[in-house]
Amino acid sequence: MGQTMVEKLFSKKNKLGKSVMAGDIVEARIDGMMHNYSFHTVIEQAIKAGFTDGLPKVFDKDKVFILNDHHQPALSQALADRSVMMRRECERLGITTYVEEPGIAHQWMIDYGYVRPGELVLGNDSHTTGYGCLNAASTCISKADAFYALVFGEMWFEVPRSIKVTLDGHYPNYPISKDILLTLAGKYGDDFGAGMSIEYTGPLIPQMPIDSRMCIATQGVDVAATFSMFPCDGKTRAWLESRTDVPYEPLTADADATYEKEIYLNVDEMPFVVAKPHTLGNVCPVDEVRGVKIQQAQIGSCANGRYEDIEIAARMLKGRKVAKGVRFIVSPASQPVYLQCMETGVAQAIVAAGGQFITPGCGICQPKVGYMSAGETCITATTRNYRGRKGSLDANLYLGGPLTVVAAAVAGEIVNPREVFREL
Amino acid sequence: MSFDLNQPVSGKVWKFGDSIDTDCINPYYRYPDPAELRKHTMESARPEFASQVRPGDIVVAGRNFGCGSSRHGKVLFEVGIVAVLAESFSTLFLRNGISGGDMVLAVPGITGIVEDGQTLEIDYSKGMVRNPSSGKTLPVRRYPPMIENLIKAGGMWPFAIARLKAESQAGKS
Ligand code: SF4
Numbered sequence: 001m002g003q004t005m006v007e008k009l010f011s012k013k014n015k016l017g018k019s020v021m022a023g024d025i026v027e028a029r030i031d032g033m034m035h036n037y038s039f040h041t042v043i044e045q046a047i048k049a050g051f052t053d054g055l056p057k058v059f060d061k062d063k064v065f066i067l068n069d070h071h072q073p074a075l076s077q078a079l080a081d082r083s084v085m086m087r088r089e090c091e092r093l094g095i096t097t098y099v100e101e102p103g104i105a106h107q108w109m110i111d112y113g114y115v116r117p118g119e120l121v122l123g124n125d126s127h128t129t130g131y132g133c134l135n136a137a138s139t140c141i142s143k144a145d146a147f148y149a150l151v152f153g154e155m156w157f158e159v160p161r162s163i164k165v166t167l168d169g170h171y172p173n174y175p176i177s178k179d180i181l182l183t184l185a186g187k188y189g190d191d192f193g194a195g196m197s198i199e200y201t202g203p204l205i206p207q208m209p210i211d212s213r214m215c216i217a218t219q220g221v222d223v224a225a226t227f228s229m230f231p232c233d234g235k236t237r238a239w240l241e242s243r244t245d246v247p248y249e250p251l252t253a254d255a256d257a258t259y260e261k262e263i264y265l266n267v268d269e270m271p272f273v274v275a276k277p278h279t280l281g282n283v284c285p286v287d288e289v290r291g292v293k294i295q296q297a298q299i300g301s302c303a304n305g306r307y308e309d310i311e312i313a314a315r316m317l318k319g320r321k322v323a324k325g326v327r328f329i330v331s332p333a334s335q336p337v338y339l340q341c342m343e344t345g346v347a348q349a350i351v352a353a354g355g356q357f358i359t360p361g362c363g364i365c366q367p368k369v370g371y372m373s374a375g376e377t378c379i380t381a382t383t384r385n386y387r388g389r390k391g392s393l394d395a396n397l398y399l400g401g402p403l404t405v406v407a408a409a410v411a412g413e414i415v416n417p418r419e420v421f422r423e424l
Numbered sequence: 425m426s427f428d429l430n431q432p433v434s435g436k437v438w439k440f441g442d443s444i445d446t447d448c449i450n451p452y453y454r455y456p457d458p459a460e461l462r463k464h465t466m467e468s469a470r471p472e473f474a475s476q477v478r479p480g481d482i483v484v485a486g487r488n489f490g491c492g493s494s495r496h497g498k499v500l501f502e503v504g505i506v507a508v509l510a511e512s513f514s515t516l517f518l519r520n521g522i523s524g525g526d527m528v529l530a531v532p533g534i535t536g537i538v539e540d541g542q543t544l545e546i547d548y549s550k551g552m553v554r555n556p557s558s559g560k561t562l563p564v565r566r567y568p569p570m571i572e573n574l575i576k577a578g579g580m581w582p583f584a585i586a587r588l589k590a591e592s593q594a595g596k597s
Contacts, residue, residue: 025568145580148584279443388468
């Protein structure tokens with residue numbers, strides 16, 4: 001019987017070396033373990049458990065990635081002190097990869113070549129699903145699981161059932177991944193991937209840059225999926241070529257694999273959409289909320305802080321201005337993305353039009369930078385619009401793609417991008 | 425108190441809707457101090473919850489409970505909740521519950537047999553939940569043995585420590 005991508009993966013990675021199917025419980029060997037800025041909690045727990053120095057060991061010092069992200073440079077004394085603790089622990093254990101710079105861990109995993117097709121890579125942060133853009137099976141586990149994975153390099157899983165999403169149509173010259181993800185969440189529910197592995201396939205994929213694939217894979221967790229995977233193609237190989245020399249074996253599903261559900265979406269017929277407050281599944285075409293006044297517009301986070309997300313804003317702002325009374329905030333997902341924005345003039349164009357940049361990291365996606373007050377409204381190309389995500393429980397957060405966000409920033413209200421940008 | 429597989433529990437139900445997110449359950453961003461956090465858990469869904477919850481109460485919710493971040497639901501157990509039952513969970517929340525050794529059970533149909541404020545009885549070892557006022561029952565699917573062992577150990581931390589000890593013993597002998 002044919003196997004899905006994850007069935008093949010777990011058939012290869014399970015400790016007993018036997019072929020498995022969806023529903024089987026396996027103990028799998030992992031290819032990488034990412035831990036972000038909260039690694040200090042693992043050290044503290046280990047000390048509490050009686051290991052005086054910290055972690056007793058790690059399974060492979062080259063396959064553990066300690067990525068001290070989220071809030072760089074340190075936003076508080078406590079964060080600065082924790083960074084020292086983490087640095088020391090990595091030195092003591094001989095961990096080869098410790099990164100401490102402005103940015104988001106998930107972007108580094110992809111940017112710095114820490115993950116490859118066909119690998120099983122775990123992380124402690126929900127958006128670890130993002131590495132599926134490179135045909136890896138990656139997902140978040142719990143804090144206690146993370147300790148186990150760091151120490152033993154193994155983890156239990158129930159092999160998930162799979163869902164096949166076929167994307168068809170033409171990829172335009174602006175990013176639409178957020179619209180794709182939100183359209184799926186609106187149509188099939190914000191948990192349509194519940195506990196499953198989503199496999200993306202179809203004629204749209206070869207046209208999609210890795211940046212676009214990463215937006216969709218990253219938000220896999222926000223539609224409740226355990227894995228969210230793209231095929232490995234020429235674009236994947238080109239991406240990896242300059243970033244890693246570790247050999248890899250891509251995953252492909254068999255033609256007769258069994259899927260729980262199959263979904264088809266043609267993007268040529270897809271309107272621009274937004275998710276209204278306060279859930280990701282509360283989706284409607286942008287025209288339905290046309291005219292909602294906004295005070296803040298944002299582009300950033302691990303879902304939309306990549307070059308294509310920011311470049312489109314600069315392109316659309318040429319000859320235009322951010323509306324009076326709107327705070328237009330942009331945060332690249334990493335230093336390399338930030339640098340690219342500077343070198344290409346994208347950063348300058350955005351600032352000249354009245355936008356502002358904040359340092360790469362998670363601030364834009366949390367109540368850390370750009371708090372919202374009660375009654376204020378923000379449209380944001382970030383990951384989540386839950387109540388209180390940007391401060392007040394009575395602020396309204398709309399999720400949209402970067403193009404929809406920049407259109408609202410120019411108009412001062414939510415609007416169909418085609419009305420503002422006639423050149424589209 | 426961690427999940428004793430053989431101990432039936434019963435308690436008053438706090439009922440919630442679908443897609444209760446982790447920013448609601450664990451609003452850590454706004455309340456990084458653990459004591460403050462306990463005063464604000466579930467606030468964005470039901471502001472009265474944190475001040476009125478009593479030890480032994482039970483949370484019942486719709487589908488996709490715990491969607492969002494990797495933050496766990498330990499705070500619910502810290503304020504006295506003994507079990508969280510939902511139509512379905514986000515995988516990550518369920519995983520967090522299992523590795524925390526908490527009673528977190530997906531029971532399809534649960535929102536249909538119990539109302540807010542009613543009592544619910546949960547007998548995991550018999551594989552059943554029951555609303556004593558209506559007499560309605562639902563089956564509870566037991567976890568596979570591997571996961572039951574994890575819960576019996578008290579969760580992933582003690583499980584990991586036990587393996588480390590066993591390995592270092594084996595190394596010595
Ligand atoms: S950008 Fe937001 S969702 Fe992404 S890792 Fe940072 S805090 Fe989490």
